[in-house]
Amino acid sequence: MNIEIxxxxxxxxxxxxxxxxxxxxxxxxxxxxxxxxxxxxxxxDRETLLAAFRQAGERADAVIVNxxxxxxxxxxxxxxxxxxxxxxxxxxxxxxxKMQDFFSKRSRTMPPNNVKQAxxxxxxxxxxxxxxxxxxFAVDIGKARFFFTPGVPRExxxxxxxxxxxRILARSGAPTAIHLKRFHxxxxxxxxxxxxxxxxxxxxxxxxxxxxxxxxxxQLETKLTVRGTDMDDVHxxxxxxxxxxxxxxxxxxxxxxxxxxxGVILKALSAQDGTLSVVETFTAGQIAARIAHMPGAExxxxxxxxxxxLDHLFGVTVPPHLDQDTTEAVVRAAxxxxxxxxxxxxxxxxxxxxxxxxxxxTIWIGIATAGRSEFRRSRILGGREWVRLGAVExxxxxxxxxxxxxxxxxxxxxxxT
Amino acid sequence: MNIEIxxxxxxxxxxxxxxxxxxxxxxxxxxxxxxxxxxxxxxxDRETLLAAFRQAGERADAVIVNxxxxxxxxxxxxxxxxxxxxxxxxxxxxxxxKMQDFFSKRSRTMPPNNVKQAxxxxxxxxxxxxxxxxxxFAVDIGKARFFFTPGVPRExxxxxxxxxxxRILARSGAPTAIHLKRFHxxxxxxxxxxxxxxxxxxxxxxxxxxxxxxxxxxQLETKLTVRGTDMDDVHxxxxxxxxxxxxxxxxxxxxxxxxxxxGVILKALSAQDGTLSVVETFTAGQIAARIAHMPGAExxxxxxxxxxxLDHLFGVTVPPHLDQDTTEAVVRAAxxxxxxxxxxxxxxxxxxxxxxxxxxxTIWIGIATAGRSEFRRSRILGGREWVRLGAVExxxxxxxxxxxxxxxxxxxxxxxT
Numbered sequence: 001m002n003i004e005i006x007x008x009x010x011x012x013x014x015x016x017x018x019x020x021x022x023x024x025x026x027x028x029x030x031x032x033x034x035x036x037x038x039x040x041x042x043x044x045d046r047e048t049l050l051a052a053f054r055q056a057g058e059r060a061d062a063v064i065v066n067x068x069x070x071x072x073x074x075x076x077x078x079x080x081x082x083x084x085x086x087x088x089x090x091x092x093x094x095x096x097x098k099m100q101d102f103f104s105k106r107s108r109t110m111p112p113n114n115v116k117q118a119x120x121x122x123x124x125x126x127x128x129x130x131x132x133x134x135x136x137f138a139v140d141i142g143k144a145r146f147f148f149t150p151g152v153p154r155e156x157x158x159x160x161x162x163x164x165x166x167r168i169l170a171r172s173g174a175p176t177a178i179h180l181k182r183f184h185x186x187x188x189x190x191x192x193x194x195x196x197x198x199x200x201x202x203x204x205x206x207x208x209x210x211x212x213x214x215x216x217x218x219q220l221e222t223k224l225t226v227r228g229t230d231m232d233d234v235h236x237x238x239x240x241x242x243x244x245x246x247x248x249x250x251x252x253x254x255x256x257x258x259x260x261x262x263g264v265i266l267k268a269l270s271a272q273d274g275t276l277s278v279v280e281t282f283t284a285g286q287i288a289a290r291i292a293h294m295p296g297a298e299x300x301x302x303x304x305x306x307x308x309x310l311d312h313l314f315g316v317t318v319p320p321h322l323d324q325d326t327t328e329a330v331v332r333a334a335x336x337x338x339x340x341x342x343x344x345x346x347x348x349x350x351x352x353x354x355x356x357x358x359x360x361x362t363i364w365i366g367i368a369t370a371g372r373s374e375f376r377r378s379r380i381l382g383g384r385e386w387v388r389l390g391a392v393e394x395x396x397x398x399x400x401x402x403x404x405x406x407x408x409x410x411x412x413x414x415x416x417t
Numbered sequence: 418m419n420i421e422i423x424x425x426x427x428x429x430x431x432x433x434x435x436x437x438x439x440x441x442x443x444x445x446x447x448x449x450x451x452x453x454x455x456x457x458x459x460x461x462d463r464e465t466l467l468a469a470f471r472q473a474g475e476r477a478d479a480v481i482v483n484x485x486x487x488x489x490x491x492x493x494x495x496x497x498x499x500x501x502x503x504x505x506x507x508x509x510x511x512x513x514x515k516m517q518d519f520f521s522k523r524s525r526t527m528p529p530n531n532v533k534q535a536x537x538x539x540x541x542x543x544x545x546x547x548x549x550x551x552x553x554f555a556v557d558i559g560k561a562r563f564f565f566t567p568g569v570p571r572e573x574x575x576x577x578x579x580x581x582x583x584r585i586l587a588r589s590g591a592p593t594a595i596h597l598k599r600f601h602x603x604x605x606x607x608x609x610x611x612x613x614x615x616x617x618x619x620x621x622x623x624x625x626x627x628x629x630x631x632x633x634x635x636q637l638e639t640k641l642t643v644r645g646t647d648m649d650d651v652h653x654x655x656x657x658x659x660x661x662x663x664x665x666x667x668x669x670x671x672x673x674x675x676x677x678x679x680g681v682i683l684k685a686l687s688a689q690d691g692t693l694s695v696v697e698t699f700t701a702g703q704i705a706a707r708i709a710h711m712p713g714a715e716x717x718x719x720x721x722x723x724x725x726x727l728d729h730l731f732g733v734t735v736p737p738h739l740d741q742d743t744t745e746a747v748v749r750a751a752x753x754x755x756x757x758x759x760x761x762x763x764x765x766x767x768x769x770x771x772x773x774x775x776x777x778x779t780i781w782i783g784i785a786t787a788g789r790s791e792f793r794r795s796r797i798l799g800g801r802e803w804v805r806l807g808a809v810e811x812x813x814x815x816x817x818x819x820x821x822x823x824x825x826x827x828x829x830x831x832x833x834t
Contacts, residue, residue: 006652013445013453016631019436026432036430038465039458041439048455064670070420193745254751284709285702288723292701297725304723306695306705308715355712388710 001065001172003029004038004060004144006052008067008077009151013043021156022064030087030161031180033210033225038143046194053084057142062168064160067151069134070218071114077148082121083140089119095126095135102133103258118220128161136163145171179234181224183245184255186397187412190215193222196248203244204237217259217413219254251406254397262290263398268403269300269342277303277340278403279314281347303338303344322349322364328373331366342403348387360416361387365395367402374398374408379414390414418589420446421455421561423469423478425484425494425566430460437485438573443575447596449586450627450642461491470501479585480585481577484568485549488530494565499538503556506536510554512543544580546572549590553580562584562588580774596651598641600662601672603814604829607632613665619653620661632686635810635831636671636678639796642742646705668823671814678813679707685820686717686759694720695746696731699778706803720755739766739781745790748783761822763812766806777803779834782812784819791825807831 005025010241013016019041026036040056049068057065068077083087096118096298103110120126120137127136127147134150138158145165149156169178185193190213201209208228214221224241228234246253254261269276278287278301291297305314314333316380327347335343345366351359360381367374376398380390394415398408422442425652428434430833436458438651443453446737457473466485485494499506513535522529537543537554546563551567551575564581566573586595588758602610607630618626625645631638641658645651663670671678674782686693695704695718705721722731744764752760762783768776776797784791795814797807811832815825 007456012440013443013456015440015453023429023435026430028432030431036432037460038469039424039430040460041452052455062595094521152726162481197579240451262685280702282710284714284718285697285705285721285723288702289706292723293699295801297496297701299725301701301725302725304721306702306709306718306721306723308709308718309720384710384712 001034001168002041002059003034003036003168004056004063005036005042006040006042006056006065008042008044008049008052010043012067013041021151021153023161024153024157025064027160027166027214029416030212031164031223031225032178033227034168034172039179044068044076045079049076049080050084051145053080053141056148056292057084057144058200060144060186063144063146064164065146065148066156067149069117069136069148069150070110070115071133071286075116076296078116078119078121078137081124081137081141081146081148084337085121085123085139086229087122090122091115092120092124092126092135092359095120099133100375103399107217112259127159128385131158132153138167149226158186177228177230177234179231180239181226181242182257183222183224183249183253184259184261185220185222185252186218186261187252187410187414188220188249190220192413193249194222195221200244200248202240202286203241206237208237209241210233214279218390222249225287247390248328251401251410259277261393261400262294262381265396265400265403266291266294266296268298268400270296273357274298274342275302275340276328277334277343278336279305279307279343279345281306281308282345282350283388283392283395287344287395289348290392290396302340305334305338310345320348322347324364324375324377327364327366328368328375331368332373333402335368337383340368342399344395346390346391348392350384350387355384359381359383359387361391363387363391363394365398365408367399368406374402374411378412380414381416418451418585419476419478420451420453420454420585421457421473421480423457423464423473423482424457424460425461425469425482427460427491429484430458438568438570441574442483442568442577443482444631446583446585447580447629447665448640448662449640450593450644451585451589454490454627457487461485462494463493463497465490466497467501468495470558474501474563474604476559478560479588480561480563481581482563482565483573484566485601486534486553486565488528488534488550492533495533495536495538495554497680498541498556498558498563498565502538502540502556503692504539504556507539509533509535509543509552522654544576546681548572549831555584569604581786594645594647594651596643596655598640598643598659599604599674600666600670601676601678602637602643602666603635603671603678604669604670604827604831606635607637609830610637610666614662615640617658617661617665619656622834623652623654625640625654626658639666641666655790665770668818668827670818678817679812680684680710682813682817682820683708683711683713683717687713687818689758689820691759691820692717692719692757694755694760695723696751696760696762696764698722698723698725698763699767700763700805700809700812703748703769703805704761704763704812707809707813709823719757720751722751722755737781741781741794743790743794744781744783746810749790752785752787758786759816760813762817763808765808766805767801772801774800776800776804778808780808780811782806782815784816791819793826797831798833 015051124137124139132155202387210225294299347364365376443761534828550574627642629640709718748762764781778793784794
């Protein structure tokens with residue numbers, strides 16, 4: 001199936017905003033086993049919009065158009081869609097009533113220019129937008145089915161999932177049941193995970209399981225797209241594959257599906273009525289910033305300290321170079337003085353000199369509870385920002401491992417030893 | 418001048434990576450007064466690449482192609498460029514020698530597949546890449562001049578600025594001297610600033626000044642593109658316009674050109690041998706994370722505290738609802754107990770209930786030195802993340818104003834009063 005995406009709007013074309021809608025749509029299609037073949041970006045201009053619609057209508061089977069459904073004069077998608085389809089624009093009474101209801105529920109009068117949003121090509125099928133006034137629609141242009149979607153990301157996301165993807169899947173003749181299973185890991189590079197998972201797809205002899213990755217350093221997302229005749233069939237296929245991924249990636253899996261590393265940490269602490277204090281140096285509050293604002297953190301996150309002078313407040317004498325004893329003394333003192341059940345210290349000695357690609361830092365990590373303390377030393381290269389990102393993730397992952405009863409010290413691909 | 422951009426690569430087409438190169442290129446062209454008319458995204462596929470090159474060659478004057486210059490088999494740009502131009506691929510001896518030198522300087526032997534990177538269309542003009550092995554080149558396809566650039570962002574950025582933009586400008590017949598002046602402001606919305614700057618372009622009667630904006634909440638970038646016959650002419654045109662922007666936006670300008678808000682704060686503190694301590698609640702370390710990691714911060718940033726329980730460590734009794742006296746007591750105690758010359762406290766009372774679009778927070782900001790303290794109260798709506806972003810920026814901006822001797826309390830567009 002030949003799928004194209006057309007993104008419209010001067011703000012996208014001039015680079016004023018980065019086009020995250022494109023990558024979002026392409027990924028959502030990949031997740032259900034469909035691929036985009038061609039992407040086009042054009043501005044709010046009648047001539048180029050018409051050329052883009054006609055061109056895609058000649059060569060594609062399905063086209064998703066994003067943007068241009070707003071109430072202002074530079075929103076042209078409905079008008080040009082009607083022109084390209086060779087039909088009139090007509091008032092869609094159902095959508096007009098929905099919009100009037102939308103405004104009256106918010107105690108506002110609908111401005112007259114919003115009526116434009118209810119003008120659709122005569123042959124269009126309406127695609128519902130439950131959270132906005134931009135009306136989606138589907139229409140045939142050339143040999144392709146076009147799906148028009150709003151530019152506002154949260155409206156696009158909902159319409160894509162509920163209205164557009166199911167229609168494209170139905171046209172593609174793909175099996176009705178599809179599920180995406182995701183694993184988030186930390187510490188193994190993409191090619192390493194790829195190698196560890198060799199032969200995984202073959203565990204389902206029907207070929208219903210597809211493996212993919214999405215790297216956002218320092219985390220890696222492993223994605224399993226599973227297709228079946230129905231959801232029972234999907235879960236039957238998924239069970240042995242999921243078990244195998246958990247076995248092969250083991251301790252390196254930090255979260256699954258919509259979970260996050262910080263969410264897993266917060267949940268584990270809550271479960272044991274724990275509280276947390278964090279001491280940071282060069283990571284400068286980034287660990288606290290990941291955890292302390294979350295709903296529920298107000299009773300768990302006890303204290304965060306950011307300092308570039310380690311002997312301050314916790315009364316520990318710090319030698320010119322850090323060592324294990326000092327790190328453990330700092331984390332124990334922090335825990336005692338802030339009254340938390342758990343403390344995490346991530347202390348960093350940066351290399352000297354200017355930032356450069358092989359600039360590095362030595363990371364000293366300590367974790368303490370009343371009865372126990374753990375220590376890990378690591379070295380990360382790659383420039384100041386890379387060291388900082390790496391240290392945040394490594395420190396949080398050590399805490400996750402500690403809370404889950406896993407070894408805190410286990411070699412990762414991103415460290416230099 | 419009709420300019421198109423073609424982005425190539427499966428990683429971009431499948432949405433595995435977000436295409437920030439496109440917006441970067443489009444912005445760089447806008448900054449020198451040029452506009453992109455059409456954007457195309459295609460994968461590593463011979464047939465679609467050829468179709469994309471031919472199509473752009475028929476309708477554009479200049480085309481920038483990004484990606485596909487690497488050493489692996491799926492890097493196809495040179496091969497398809499030669500095919501579209503109707504010429505042979507030939508070995509470019511000069512680039513081969515540069516690559517061999519590149520590897521030998523790093524004490525490595527060049528792998529044989531890198532030779533592919535020195536194969537260019539016979540009619541190509543080489544575009545230098547001083548920091549990588551991907552060789553840029555320019556070649557005519559159809560009626561357009563094509564510029565082939567590497568996908569690695571830092572290589573692209575350098576080649577675009579040094580090689581591609583000057584060549585496109587020369588072809589466009591635009592004046593030789595162009596300068597981009599940027600102002601970063603906080604507290605005024607884009608339409609408000611647009612209105613405040615009404616008539617600004619007319620200050621230069623030759624029409625050589627173009628005004629533009631780029632919003633990245635909570636900051637706004639105001640851009641002046643100035644064209645002239647030479648740099649003296651540009652600076653002559655720029656001086657009165659720059660003075661007028663400073664006058665009209667006044668206290669709301671937080672930084673200019675490559676400066677940042679955190680950089681301005683750090684510099685102002687350094688200049689008075691100051692040190693800083695920060696107390697945060699729901700902003701959860703984001704203020705510390707902006708300042709404390711910067712080069713030079715190791716002697717200025719004294720201490721950061723993140724807590725959701727305010728009475729801890731600083732010994733201030735906090736009533737059920739915050740007030741001015743408590744905020745000032747906390748910031749004074751923090752300054753004294755951490756031994757800094759300056760302290761900033763950004764304390765937040767969040768609304769109750771689930772996150773929603775009108776979810777808000779009340780922000781209590783205190784600043785203290787040994788002899789003086791300042792206070793500001795604000796209210797921001799827009800959901801948890803919006804409140805957090807807004808509070809970080811407002812707190813930092815109050816400190817900037819304090820350090821620069823400006824009023825700390827001045828109404829901003831983003832607060833509800």
